[in-house]
Amino acid sequence: MSNSDPLVVQGRVWLFADDNINTDLMMPQTVFAKSLEVQLRHVFATYRPGWIDEVRPGDILVGGRNFGTGSSRPGSMLLKRLGIAALVAETINGLFYRNCVNYALPAMECSGIRTLVNEGDTLRVDITHGSVENLTRGQQGNGVRMPDFLQAIVRAGGIMERLKTEGYL
Amino acid sequence: MGMTMAEKILSRHSGNGRVRPGDIVVCDVDKIIQIDLTFSATAPMPKRIVDPGKIAVILDHAVPAPTIADAEGQSIARKFVKDFGIDKFYDLGRGGICHQVVLENGLALPGQILTCTDSHTCASGAFNCVARGMGPLEMLQIMCTGKTWYQVAPTVRFELSGRKPPNVFGKDVFLHLADIAGSVEGHNIEFGGPGVAELTLDDRATLATMAAELSAEFATFPADNKVAEYLRSVTQEQFDPAESDADAEYAATYPVDLSQLRPYVARPDFIPHNTLPVTELGEDVPIDQAFVGSCANGKLEDFRVAAQVVRGRKIAPRVRFIVTPSSQRVLKEAVRLGYVETLLEAGAMVTNSTCGACYGGHMGVVGPNEVCITSSTRNFKGRMGSPSARIYMASSATVAASAVAGRICDPTAYLGDEV
Numbered sequence: 001m002s003n004s005d006p007l008v009v010q011g012r013v014w015l016f017a018d019d020n021i022n023t024d025l026m027m028p029q030t031v032f033a034k035s036l037e038v039q040l041r042h043v044f045a046t047y048r049p050g051w052i053d054e055v056r057p058g059d060i061l062v063g064g065r066n067f068g069t070g071s072s073r074p075g076s077m078l079l080k081r082l083g084i085a086a087l088v089a090e091t092i093n094g095l096f097y098r099n100c101v102n103y104a105l106p107a108m109e110c111s112g113i114r115t116l117v118n119e120g121d122t123l124r125v126d127i128t129h130g131s132v133e134n135l136t137r138g139q140q141g142n143g144v145r146m147p148d149f150l151q152a153i154v155r156a157g158g159i160m161e162r163l164k165t166e167g168y169l
Numbered sequence: 170m171g172m173t174m175a176e177k178i179l180s181r182h183s184g185n186g187r188v189r190p191g192d193i194v195v196c197d198v199d200k201i202i203q204i205d206l207t208f209s210a211t212a213p214m215p216k217r218i219v220d221p222g223k224i225a226v227i228l229d230h231a232v233p234a235p236t237i238a239d240a241e242g243q244s245i246a247r248k249f250v251k252d253f254g255i256d257k258f259y260d261l262g263r264g265g266i267c268h269q270v271v272l273e274n275g276l277a278l279p280g281q282i283l284t285c286t287d288s289h290t291c292a293s294g295a296f297n298c299v300a301r302g303m304g305p306l307e308m309l310q311i312m313c314t315g316k317t318w319y320q321v322a323p324t325v326r327f328e329l330s331g332r333k334p335p336n337v338f339g340k341d342v343f344l345h346l347a348d349i350a351g352s353v354e355g356h357n358i359e360f361g362g363p364g365v366a367e368l369t370l371d372d373r374a375t376l377a378t379m380a381a382e383l384s385a386e387f388a389t390f391p392a393d394n395k396v397a398e399y400l401r402s403v404t405q406e407q408f409d410p411a412e413s414d415a416d417a418e419y420a421a422t423y424p425v426d427l428s429q430l431r432p433y434v435a436r437p438d439f440i441p442h443n444t445l446p447v448t449e450l451g452e453d454v455p456i457d458q459a460f461v462g463s464c465a466n467g468k469l470e471d472f473r474v475a476a477q478v479v480r481g482r483k484i485a486p487r488v489r490f491i492v493t494p495s496s497q498r499v500l501k502e503a504v505r506l507g508y509v510e511t512l513l514e515a516g517a518m519v520t521n522s523t524c525g526a527c528y529g530g531h532m533g534v535v536g537p538n539e540v541c542i543t544s545s546t547r548n549f550k551g552r553m554g555s556p557s558a559r560i561y562m563a564s565s566a567t568v569a570a571s572a573v574a575g576r577i578c579d580p581t582a583y584l585g586d587e588v
Contacts, residue, residue, distance in 0.1 A: 020352070020439055020441075022549050024549050024550075024551055024552060025551075028551060029528060029529045029530060032206065033209065033236060033238035033239065033242075046551065046556050065352075065354075066352050066354045069352075069354065070288065070547075071287070071288040071302070071528075072286045072287065072288050072302045072303060072304050072305065074304050074305065074306070076304075091354055091355060092354075093354050093384050094301075094322070094354060094355060094384065094386045095288060095301070095302050095303075095304075098303065098304060098307060099304040099306075099307075102304055102306050102307050102310075103304070103306065147193050147320070149193045149195075149318060150193070150318075158306070159309070159310045160213070160306060162310075163215075163309065163310060166313075167216070168215050168216060168217065168313040168314070169213050169214075169215060169216065
C-alpha cells in the first residue's frame with residue numbers, strides 16, 4: 001500500500017494470541033552482547049521456532065493481553081528491524097509500549113483484536129484514528145488511538161533520530 | 170476530586186495543575202541511574218549531558234565481568250564517568266544492585282522522579298519516589314535533555330492493615346497481592362493504610378520492587394517517619410513528600426489484613442494469579458537449587474532470616490543454596506553479624522553482590538530440567554537459565570527451609586521462637 005504515514009499500515013497478520021508474551025522470548029539474555037544479526041535470529045526462537053524465517057517486512061503482529069511484559073531489553077527494536085509494520089494487541093505492557101514509541105514501532109491496544117483476525121488475514125491499521133479493518137473478512141474494530149505527542153516521536157523515526165537532529169549524539 | 174501520590178508528583182514536575190489518568194505530561198527527571206548493561210562498544214554515547222549531578226552510574230548486572238564484552242562495557246562506563254565528571258559512581262566492591270544502592274544512599278527521595286533502564290526501578294517507590302524502568306534509548310534521551318514523557322495511569326490501591334505473623338515476610342505479602350489482584354498492566358500501584366507503619370523499609374522495598382511483576386507503571390508508598398528518619402541519616406538533600414488526597418480516585422481498592430497471611434509460593438513461569446499458600450501447593454517438589462538474592466530479596470533481613478533457618482542444620486545433599494547480597498553494605502553487615510558464617514557452616518555458597526543468577530547472567534544459572542526455588546524477582550521460563558528449568562518463587566525463609574529439606578516446604582517449623 002502506498003501510504004507514507006507509518007501510522008496507517010496494511011499487512012499480513014501473525015497471531016500471537018497468548019497473554020503475557022514476554023520480552024525474554026523476543027530477546028533472551030544469551031544474546032545481549034551479540035550482534036544485531038544474531039539477536040534477530042533469536043526473536044521468538046524458543047516460543048515459535050521457524051517464525052523468523054517466514055516473517056516478512058510489512059507484516060503485522062497481533063497479540064493478547066499484557067503483550068511485552070518483562071524487562072526494558074529492546075524487543076520492540078528487534079521487531080522493528082524485522083520489518084514489523086505495526087503491533088496491535090488486546091493490551092500492551094507499559095514499558096513495552098514506551099519502547100515501541102521510542103524505536104518507532106507503531107503500536108496500538110485494541111480490545112477484541114484476537115477474535116477479529118485469523119493468522120494470514122490482511123489487516124488495515126490506522127493508529128492515528130484508533131481503527132482496524134480486517135480486509136479479508138470485511139470486519140472492523142476500534143482501538144486506542146496513539147496520542148499526538150507520541151505520534152510525533154514515531155513519525156520522527158524514534159528517539160535516536162530526534163537526538164541526532166538536536167545535536168546530542 | 171483529589172490526586173494520588175503519583176499524580177501529584179507528575180503534576181509538580183510537569184508544571185501542570187491537576188493531572189488525570191490519560192493525560193500526557195512532560196516532566197523534569199530528578200535522578201538518572203545508569204547500569205553496566207547500558208554501556209557497550211556499540212551503544213551510542215552523548216556529546217553533552219543535562220547535569221552530571223543528576224546521574225549515578227552503578228555497575229551491577231554482570232560483575233565481576235563474566236565475559237570480555239561485559240568487561241569492555243564496564244571500561245566504557247568508567248571512561249564515561251571520568252569524561253563527564255560524574256561523582257556518584259559505584260564501581261565493583263563499592264556498590265551493589267542499583268535499586269539497593271539507590272535506597273541505601275538516599276538517591277531516590279520522596280516526591281522525586283527517578284529513571285533507570287532496569288525494569289525493577291519501581292523499587293524506589295518504597296521511598297515515595299515515582300520511578301520506573303525505561304528502554305536504553307529513552308535513558309539516553311533523558312541523560313541528554315533531562316526530560317521525558319509519562320501518560321498518567323489510573324491507580325490501584327492496596328489498603329494494608331494489621332501486623333504480619335512472624336513466619337510471613339514482604340515477599341509473602343506480595344505473592345498474596347498477586348493472587349488477589351493479578352496483573353495490573355496500565356495502572357499504578359499505591360500502598361496505604363495503617364499496615365504500612367508495621368512494615369520494615371526492607372519489606373516495603375520488596376513490595377515496591379515486585380510491583381514490576383504485576384506490570385505496574387509506578388508503585389508508591391507514603392513517606393512516613395521511618396522513611397524520613399532513615400533518609401536524614403544518609404543525605405542532606407531536601408525533599409517534599411507527596412501524600413494522596415482523601416478524595417483521590419482509584420480504579421480499584423483492595424483491603425489486605427496482614428495478620429491473616431501465610432507463607433506463599435509462586436508456581437513456575439508467571440506470577441499474577443499463579444500463587445498460593447505453600448501448604449496448599451499439593452505436590453512434592455524436590456529442588457536442585459535454592460537462591461536468595463536480587464534487588465527484591467538480597468537484603469540484610471533476608472540474610473538474617475536465611476541464617477535463622479539454617480543455623481545448626483545442613484543444606485540437603487545434592488541441593489545447592491546460593492546466597493547473593495544486594496549490596497556490599499549488606500554483605501559487610503551480614504559478615505559482622507555472623508549471618509554469613511552461619512550460612513557457610515550449613516553449606517551455602519555466599520557470593521559477591523550482583524544481579525547474577527536472578528537474570529540468568531552468571532553465578533547460579535540453572536540447567537535443563539532443573540528445579541529452582543528463588544526469592545529473587547522473576548520466574549519466567551528461561552529467566553534463570555535453561556528454558557526447561559522450573560522456577561518457583563517464595564520468601565527467603567521458605568527458600569532457606571526448602572534448601573535444608575531438599576524440597577519445597579513451609580518455613581514455620583524452621584524459624585523457631587526467635588523470629
